[in-house]
Amino acid sequence: MAAEIVAALADAVVVTGLDRQVLSANRAAAELFGRPLDDLPGTPIDDLVAVAERQHVAEREHRAVEGEEQRYETKIVGAGGDERVVDVSTTPLVVEGELLGTVATLRDVTEEKHAQDTLARSEARYRNLFESASDAIATFDANGRFTTFNHAAEIISGYRREELVGQWFAPMLPDDELPKALAHFQKALSGETGLFETSFYRKDGDVRTIQVTYSTPRLDEEVLCVIRDVTEQKMLQEQLIQSEKMSAIGQLVSGVAHELNNPLAGISAFAQLLLSEKRFPPDQRTAAEMIYAEARRASRIVQNLLTFARQHKPERTPTSVNQVLDDTLELRGYELRVRGIDVQRDYDEQSPETMADAHQLQQVFLNLITNAEQAMERAERDQQRLTIRTRRSGDLIRIEVEDTGPGIPPNLLERIFNPFFTTKPTGSGTGLGLSISLGIVREHEGRIWAENATQSGARFVIELPIVAPRPTGEFQSTPASQPVTDRLHVLVVD
Ligand SMILES: Nc1ncnc2c1ncn2[C@@H]1O[C@H](COP(=O)(O)OP(=O)(O)OP(=O)(O)O)[C@@H](O)[C@H]1O
Ligand SMILES: [Mg+2]
Incomplete structure (x- = not known):
């Protein structure tokens, strides 16, 4: 049996x-x-x-x-x-x-x-894929807590996975982004797939922009997110839009400016003619002077517009930045003295010459110094200080123009470089100074930005690459030793 x-x-x-x-x-x-x-x-x-x-x-x-x-x-x-x-x-x-x-x-x-081996192998393959993906991948449970987190996610967020698994995602997002993110999370839970952009705080406090693609492979279970850091991409995009805007405005402006030139020259000329007339009573003379002064002011604005619109490459000669700064200060010497502004020059005497367009640089410095003067208009007389600093750092020359004015509200730090952005009353500023300067510095492959000085006041920083003159002994039409001021009075409109 x-x-x-x-x-x-x-x-x-x-x-x-x-x-x-x-x-x-x-x-x-x-x-x-x-x-x-x-x-x-x-x-x-x-x-x-x-x-x-x-x-x-x-x-x-x-x-x-x-x-x-x-x-x-x-x-x-x-x-x-x-x-x-x-x-x-x-x-x-x-x-x-x-x-x-x-x-x-x-x-x-x-x-x-x-079957088990195949499964293990495919699991290993997916794990590998998951870990080596350049995009961050994170999964969340239905309560929005991190469940998994790949290596790229660690890099993008600055957190190690042990720190985040089990944590709710909300504290990583700025308050104003949260409702949007939560709405998308709800959608994901209901089985929709989608994409959105948001900013978030890295562990080190940096704010980055990310693009999140989400899906829910199994309904009401885990939400799978593929996250890409698009901060740099966004910045490039914005710069591109900005430069396109600039060139469109530039074309428009140069057309208008040219059109205005002739009538303005006419007004100036006739005003001068009236001024040479000795028989006019004083009040009429004052009126003629006013016409002349205002016409000149309009010409200067037009000149600024034209410079702004011009897009030629700089003409570079070996240039000493310190020398150009001195020349510019000399040009503003009278104003600075009259206003009682204390000028501090803190130069790095060792900084070498670099290939640059001295005229254009002078224009940049002039804009910055004029802005500084204007910013300190309301400060106490004995507290008006303009500090001009140069330093060599590696293959860069760093130039700082610092004032003791009220400084720049942080939310405006970027916007002040936009064309036509001004906080000055109509008639006293066109808002072109900084955008022209930005254009020139970029032409020189340098950078310019504004920050607030530690005490008070604004600091504008320019970094220019040190470009050595060509060693071929090529003929230079303008010797570097010639002071720039000599070449400066050619401010003819058009
Ligand atoms: N040193 C500074 N301190 C405080 N704010 C500044 C300073 N420099 C510039 N700004 C701000 O940036 C704005 C833009 O400056 P920008 O030189 O481009 O134009 P503007 O001085 O207003 O006009 P324009 O230079 O065409 O006469 C100014 O209106 C001002 O609000
Ligand atoms: Mg200005």
């Missing part, structure tokens, strides 16, 4: 004698080993086990004989010589108190193992 049950079992059963030869086996075993059932009795176990596994199986069987039940995985030689992976469980066979050998049950798990 027992023999019949064993024979009918779906799992292979092998009874082994103490001599480690098969005593008997069932049909399933014969099928597993690919041998006729009758051939099995008397076959040494080693013949049935894969060569590499013989030692292992012998040890296990030995322990089973000693009374310790064994469960293990091994490889056997199956039909056609193929190795199969089997789960074995072996118990000692004791009949009427006498140890006869062992009974082993074998289950073929080859397919299962294979």
Whole structure:
């Protein structure tokens, strides 16, 4: 009866004698080993086990004989010589108190193992993909807490994953971005896929712009987000828009400015003519003077507009920045003295000459110094100080123009470089000074920005690359030693 049950079992059963030869086996075993059932009795176990596994199986069987039940995985030689992976469980066979050998049950798990391996391999592949992706990937549970976080996400956010997993994402977002992000999160939970842009705080406090693509592979479970840092891209885009805006405005402006030139020249000329008329009573003379002065002012504005609109490449000669600064200060000397502004020159005397357009640089410095003068208009007389600093740092010359005025509201620090941005009353500023300066500095492949000085007042910083004159001994039409002021009075409109 027992023999019949064993024979009918779906799992292979092998009874082994103490001599480690098969005593008997069932049909399933014969099928597993690919041998006729009758051939099995008397076959040494080693013949049935894969060569590499013989030692292992012998040890296990030995322990089973000693009374310790064994469960293990091994490889056997199956039909056609193929190795199969089997789960074995072996118990000692004791009949009427006498140890006869062992009974082993074998289950073929080859397919299962294979499937498992494939799964493990594909899991490893995905893990690899996940970890080495250049985009940040993060998943969130339904409550918006981080569940996974890849390496790129660590780099973009500045957080290590241990710090974030389990945390809610909201504190990383600025308050005004939060409602938008939450709305998208709701959408994601309801199964929608989507994309949005937001800013967020890195661990170091930096604000970055990110683009988030989200989806929910399984409804109401995890939200998967692919996150890309687009801060630089956005900045480039804005610069591009800005420069396109500038060039459009530039074209418009230069057309108008040219049109205005002739009538303005006419007004000036006729006003001068009236002024040369001796018979006019004083009040009429004053009126004529007014006409003349205002016409001149209009011409200056037009001149500014034209400079702003002009887009030629700078004409570069070896230029000493310190010298240009001195020349500019000299040009403003009268105004500065009259206003009682204390001028501090803090130059790096070692800074070398660089290839630059001295006229254009002078214009930049003039704009900055004029702005500084205007900013200090309301300050106490003995507290008006203009500091001009130059420093060499590596292959850059750094120029700082610092005043003791009220400084610049932080939200305006970027906008002041926009064309036509001015906070000065109509008539006194066109708002072009800084945007012209920005254009010139960029032409020189330099940078200019504004910051607020530590005490009070504004500081404008320019960094110019030090460009050595060409070593070919090429003829330079303007020797660098010639003071720039000599070449400066050519401010003819048009
Ligand atoms: N040193 C400074 N201190 C405080 N604010 C400044 C300073 N320099 C510039 N600004 C701000 O930047 C704005 C833009 O300056 P910008 O030189 O471009 O134009 P403007 O001086 O107003 O006019 P324009 O130079 O055409 O006569 C100014 O109106 C002012 O608000
Ligand atoms: Mg100005």
